[in-house]
Amino acid sequence: MARVLTGIQSSGRPHMGNILGAIIPAIQLAKDNQEESFIFIADFHSLTSSKDAELRKENTLAVAAAWLAFGLDIEKTVFFRQSRRPEVAELNWYLNCFTPFPMLANAHSFKDKSEKLADVNAGLFTYPVLMASDILLYSADLVPVGKDQMQHLEMTRDIASTFNRIMEEDILTIPEARISESVKTIPGTDGQKMSKSYNNYIDIFLPEKQLKKNVNTIVTDSTPLEEPKDPDTCNVFKLYSLLASEEQIQGMRAKYLGGNYGYGHAKKEFMELILEKFSEERKAFDYYMSHPEEIEKKLAEGEEKAKSIAEQMLQRVREKLGFR
Numbered sequence: 291m292a293r294v295l296t297g298i299q300s301s302g303r304p305h306m307g308n309i310l311g312a313i314i315p316a317i318q319l320a321k322d323n324q325e326e327s328f329i330f331i332a333d334f335h336s337l338t339s340s341k342d343a344e345l346r347k348e349n350t351l352a353v354a355a356a357w358l359a360f361g362l363d364i365e366k367t368v369f370f371r372q373s374r375r376p377e378v379a380e381l382n383w384y385l386n387c388f389t390p391f392p393m394l395a396n397a398h399s400f401k402d403k404s405e406k407l408a409d410v411n412a413g414l415f416t417y418p419v420l421m422a423s424d425i426l427l428y429s430a431d432l433v434p435v436g437k438d439q440m441q442h443l444e445m446t447r448d449i450a451s452t453f454n455r456i457m458e459e460d461i462l463t464i465p466e467a468r469i470s471e472s473v474k475t476i477p478g479t480d481g482q483k484m485s486k487s488y489n490n491y492i493d494i495f496l497p498e499k500q501l502k503k504n505v506n507t508i509v510t511d512s513t514p515l516e517e518p519k520d521p522d523t524c525n526v527f528k529l530y531s532l533l534a535s536e537e538q539i540q541g542m543r544a545k546y547l548g549g550n551y552g553y554g555h556a557k558k559e560f561m562e563l564i565l566e567k568f569s570e571e572r573k574a575f576d577y578y579m580s581h582p583e584e585i586e587k588k589l590a591e592g593e594e595k596a597k598s599i600a601e602q603m604l605q606r607v608r609e610k611l612g613f614r
């Protein structure tokens with residue numbers, strides 16, 4: 291069986307897009323896999339966009355709590371913080387020296403981010419090499435990611451092949467991306483891709499009152515209450531459909547088409563569905579957030595397991611490069 295590995299940056303609290311698009315599918319893949327999977331919190335990567343230490347700690351906890359709340363099994367998964375295995379930073383340096391400059395200069399995500407962000411630092415530029423190091427340090431075979439990460443996976447494959455070719459030995463495993471086609475891009479409250487950076491996300495872990503406010507920010511048109519409405523162009527209906535059963539979807543569709551059903555009603559139903567559907571996960575998330583020592587313990591276990599694998603790989607690379 292293949293070794294599965296994936297990571298999520300700790301640049302914010304995980305939202306509905308991260309959960310449906312990344313966390314649930316990765317947990318499923320890990321469950322179906324005989325071999326141990328590697329799931330980590332990419333906290334080094336979050337430094338490219340945020341310099342706030344307290345916020346990083348808080349977000350790292352929240353990302354860990356979300357994985358655990360959705361049922362990540364730490365018996366079958368090596369669950370760790372990227373920064374607690376600093377071997378990755380050493381491999382990152384070596385791989386930087388095997389990465390052609392134009393390859394990084396052509397990365398879509400760098401181009402996008404450098405247009406939007408005020409702080410265009412070198413870390414943002416070499417971000418894909420650190421990501422390659424995450425993957426190659428642990429000899430991952432399969433990497434489940436969203437479509438937006440596809441190019442980073444291609445770069446990882448290129449970097450690994452270049453390294454193996456120059457070193458005349460297949461030291462690094464060439465990984466494959468696992469893009470889940472069945473998981474579409476989850477739309478945000480404004481209809482664009484849901485993302486922390488667009489501030490258009492639904493945070494399913496918020497306390498009820500704040501969740502209500504959050505759901506109320508979903509953008510709708512101004513069709514009067516009495517008139518029939520088009521479910522297929524409505525953001526509330528789209529988000530509701532992602533969580534609802536077929537029967538519930540048809541029920542809401544009929545109400546939209548029938549008139550005398552307002553967007554406020556639909557938002558209320560969507561919120562109730564979140565509360566019902568994720569009731570266990572919300573409780574578990576709150577539990578972990580108020581017991582950070584338990585999260586710490588689980589992560590420390592994973593960090594210990596990751597250690598010997600990381601050290602072995604690094605040892606081989608050092609020898610190959612004449613650092614031993």
Ligand code: ADP
Nearest residue numbers: 299307308311312435436475476483484485486
């Ligand atoms: P964000 O855009 O909020 O910063 P990240 O880039 O940190 O999200 O993504 C973390 C993971 O969640 C990635 O695997 C990404 O593909 C997935 N993901 C993020 N947003 C969405 C979305 N709107 N729909 C589906 N998957 C998403």
Ligand code: TRP
Nearest residue numbers: 296297298299332421424425433
């Ligand atoms: N770049 C990924 C994202 O923004 C996060 C990430 C970092 C990652 N290192 C990784 C994902 C290694 C998979 C494998 O979503």
